[in-house]
Amino acid sequence: MIPHLKPSSGAHVGAKSSVSQIMWQVMLALTPATVFGIWCFGWPALNLFVITVVSAMGFEAFCIRLAGRAATPVIMDGSALLTGWLLAMTLPPWAPWWIGVVGSGLAIVLGKQVYGGLGQNLFNPAMLARVALLISFPIEMTTWANVSPLFFSDSPGLIESWRITFAGLENLDATTGATTLGYIKTEFSQNRL
Amino acid sequence: MLSFFTRQRIRGGVHAEERKAETASQPIVNNFPLPKKLYIPLQQHVGKPAEPLIRVGDRVLKGQLLAYSQGLISAPVHAPSSGIILDVNDYPAPHPSALPIRMIVLETDGKDEWIETCPVADPFLLTPEDISLRVGAAGIVGLGGAAFPTAVKLNMGRENHIDTLIINGAECEPYLSCDDRQMQERAEQIIDGVRLMLHGMTNSPEGGLAGQPGMNTCNAVVAIEDNKQQAYFAMRAAAELFPQIKVIQIPTRYPMGWDRQLIRYVTGKEVPVGCRSSEIGVTIHNVGTAYATHKAIRYGQPLVSRVITVSGGAVGRPMNVEVPLGTLISELFNFCEVNSEDTARIIMGGPMMGDSLPHSGLPTVKATSGILALTQSELKDTDEKPCIRCASCVTVCPAGLRPLDMANNIRVNQLDAAVDIGLKDCISCGCCSYICPSNIPLVQYFKYASGEVMARQQAAHKSEQTKRLIDDRNARLERIAQQQREEELARLAAKAERERLKAEQEAAV
Numbered sequence: 001m002i003p004h005l006k007p008s009s010g011a012h013v014g015a016k017s018s019v020s021q022i023m024w025q026v027m028l029a030l031t032p033a034t035v036f037g038i039w040c041f042g043w044p045a046l047n048l049f050v051i052t053v054v055s056a057m058g059f060e061a062f063c064i065r066l067a068g069r070a071a072t073p074v075i076m077d078g079s080a081l082l083t084g085w086l087l088a089m090t091l092p093p094w095a096p097w098w099i100g101v102v103g104s105g106l107a108i109v110l111g112k113q114v115y116g117g118l119g120q121n122l123f124n125p126a127m128l129a130r131v132a133l134l135i136s137f138p139i140e141m142t143t144w145a146n147v148s149p150l151f152f153s154d155s156p157g158l159i160e161s162w163r164i165t166f167a168g169l170e171n172l173d174a175t176t177g178a179t180t181l182g183y184i185k186t187e188f189s190q191n192r193l
Numbered sequence: 194m195l196s197f198f199t200r201q202r203i204r205g206g207v208h209a210e211e212r213k214a215e216t217a218s219q220p221i222v223n224n225f226p227l228p229k230k231l232y233i234p235l236q237q238h239v240g241k242p243a244e245p246l247i248r249v250g251d252r253v254l255k256g257q258l259l260a261y262s263q264g265l266i267s268a269p270v271h272a273p274s275s276g277i278i279l280d281v282n283d284y285p286a287p288h289p290s291a292l293p294i295r296m297i298v299l300e301t302d303g304k305d306e307w308i309e310t311c312p313v314a315d316p317f318l319l320t321p322e323d324i325s326l327r328v329g330a331a332g333i334v335g336l337g338g339a340a341f342p343t344a345v346k347l348n349m350g351r352e353n354h355i356d357t358l359i360i361n362g363a364e365c366e367p368y369l370s371c372d373d374r375q376m377q378e379r380a381e382q383i384i385d386g387v388r389l390m391l392h393g394m395t396n397s398p399e400g401g402l403a404g405q406p407g408m409n410t411c412n413a414v415v416a417i418e419d420n421k422q423q424a425y426f427a428m429r430a431a432a433e434l435f436p437q438i439k440v441i442q443i444p445t446r447y448p449m450g451w452d453r454q455l456i457r458y459v460t461g462k463e464v465p466v467g468c469r470s471s472e473i474g475v476t477i478h479n480v481g482t483a484y485a486t487h488k489a490i491r492y493g494q495p496l497v498s499r500v501i502t503v504s505g506g507a508v509g510r511p512m513n514v515e516v517p518l519g520t521l522i523s524e525l526f527n528f529c530e531v532n533s534e535d536t537a538r539i540i541m542g543g544p545m546m547g548d549s550l551p552h553s554g555l556p557t558v559k560a561t562s563g564i565l566a567l568t569q570s571e572l573k574d575t576d577e578k579p580c581i582r583c584a585s586c587v588t589v590c591p592a593g594l595r596p597l598d599m600a601n602n603i604r605v606n607q608l609d610a611a612v613d614i615g616l617k618d619c620i621s622c623g624c625c626s627y628i629c630p631s632n633i634p635l636v637q638y639f640k641y642a643s644g645e646v647m648a649r650q651q652a653a654h655k656s657e658q659t660k661r662l663i664d665d666r667n668a669r670l671e672r673i674a675q676q677q678r679e680e681e682l683a684r685l686a687a688k689a690e691r692e693r694l695k696a697e698q699e700a701a702v
């Protein structure tokens with residue numbers, strides 16, 4: 001409809017910005033909080049982060065290949081990485097590995113690619129995935145580890161962290177519980193307070 | 194802190210890479226070789242095209258009237274040099290489409306012989322009306338690129354009680370430096386032109402002396418972007434003696450030279466949507482226009498040449514050069530040693546608002562402030578990606594619009610929805626296209642849609658007119674039929690009456 005092979009109107013020059021540059025800027029902004037989060041919650045948090053990000057890029061590549069396009073340039077724009085990153089930032093840090101993988105799948109496939117990919121999504125893919133996870137797996141999604149900073153005595157070691165991420169929490173080193181706020185809310189809703 | 198406050202007065206905009214240094218540091222080149230042929234379009238201004246009054250084969254002198262202005266908003270065209278008229282016919286226009294428009298082709302004789310001009314010793318003794326008549330007769334139009342006839346603006350100024358005349362020396366487009374150079378080299382003449390414009394807008398019955406207390410309440414502000422220090426100092430020195438002219442610096446930001454932005458910054462007033470600036474007592478002229486006014490009034494010389502910036506990566510000798518109007522771009526390119534192989538795009542005007550031209554066989558006109566030959570590496574990428582709704586375009590839009598939403602509407606052909614959210618207020622400044630990380634040619638969308646909307650409105654107007662004509666015709670026919678019926682009835686009644694009388698008479702007999 002609109003001829004733009006050779007644009008006739010301006011601007012003929014442009015700012016040196018691109019989609020991937022914007023994605024990288026967001027990631028740069030996320031870095032301090034991410035590093036601090038991983039330090040607070042130890043190696044399991046790092047494991048989950050890596051799993052979520054890598055599987056997000058994997059799902060993106062898979063969908064793009066399904067559509068018969070070359071995956072590399074699309075992956076390189078950084079949007080899938082960013083989605084995985086954002087999702088990882090919202091997950092309980094000691095959640096099992098499959099939470100990250102399922103979440104990434106929901107985000108990329110249901111949240112983004114079914115609408116037509118980059119820019120066509122109705123909702124933020126990462127947040128859509130988080131909501132879906134919370135509804136589907138309420139226990140895993142509400143089990144929060146207590147803060148045990150890296151290199152402190154109560155922080156799990158590397159091997160221990162793999163067990164936490166891949167085999168789930170058994171012999172809990174740290175405990176969690178419903179907070180008073182949750183208790184009050186429940187009691188309020190039943191008119192007992 | 195200061196910038197925090199000043200930013201409040203500037204909406205949107207971008208800080209584009211300037212690339213002016215190469216041309217701004219050298220004097221204006223005055224020895225451009227006279228071209229063999231000049232192609233002079235009859236429409237180089239907003240309004241009706243001029244009507245030619247010469248014939249093929251006539252010999253004309255430089256400055257001679259070739260075509261007179263028609264109607265209220267129009268401007269005449271003069272011979273840029275002496276020579277013989279070769280043709281008056283359709284030739285490709287300096288426009289992206291290069292569709293043919295009417296031009297006068299002049300074969301120069303190399304003598305560059307001026308017609309007799311009538312210099313005015315003291316133009317401040319002329320009446321203001323006389324000033325704008327002379328400006329109009331000299332074919333002066335807005336030389337910043339708008340090409341609106343200057344005399345019409347001066348007349349509006351007299352009628353509308355203008356209190357501020359802003360002289361636009363912002364030159365915010367990248368690459369261009371012709372105004373900058375003119376301000377540096379011709380400051381006194383420009384200031385004289387500004388005084389003449391002020392005089393031309395005085396609305397005292399006898400026309401007072403400019404600057405005389407009580408006579409002239411209009412003041413002038415020359416606004417220059419703060420990246421042109423030398424121009425600023427030159428202009429300030431030239432304006433020192435004239436208290437009614439103030440020279441100020443404004444921040445460097447595109448589009449600072451947009452009239453509404455400039456008015457908001459200089460006067461603090463906002464021009465309401467759909468209003469002209471003259472309605473709030475402000476009018477704007479370009480510095481080049483002030484210079485042309487000076488020449489026209491003091492020396493009686495019409496507008497036959499202008500300073501053009503030739504720049505861009507493919508230009509071997511970038512420069513500001515004074516050329517006769519109607520010079521083909523190809524001749525300019527030869528003179529400035531443009532490498533045609535490196536030229537990825539030819540642009541008339543600046544890189545933000547200018548239009549790309551299909552080839553260089555097109556003439557320069559009064560509104561041509563620059564000709565750019567850009568290389569591929571200078572151009573914005575054209576591989577369009579999906580909009581990621583980053584809203585950068587919203588942030589930079591000086592008109593306060595939502596370019597991404599307008600583009601989405603246009604993409605699905607909902608032009609009315611685009612108009613509803615402000616398509617008509619878009620000034621095609623190019624900020625949104627400039628900043629878009631997905632390389633979406635937003636301005637291209639908006640220009641296309643505006644053209645479409647206009648065409649539809651015209652079509653609707655036409656069909657409405659046709660409908661009205663048909664209705665009128667039906668009403669007329671109906672009226673005639675009614676009349677005929679009434680006449681018929683009257684005739685029948687008269688006949689019956691006659692017969693009754695006749696019967697009565699017969700009965701009486």
Ligand code: SF4
Pocket residue numbers: 579580581582583584585586587596597625628629630631632633
């Ligand atoms: S700048 Fe481009 S990508 Fe960003 S919101 Fe506007 S149109 Fe979309």
Ligand code: SF4
Pocket residue numbers: 589590591592593594595596618619620621622623624625626635636639
């Ligand atoms: S071109 Fe139109 S929509 Fe884009 S920034 Fe300029 S005024 Fe706004």
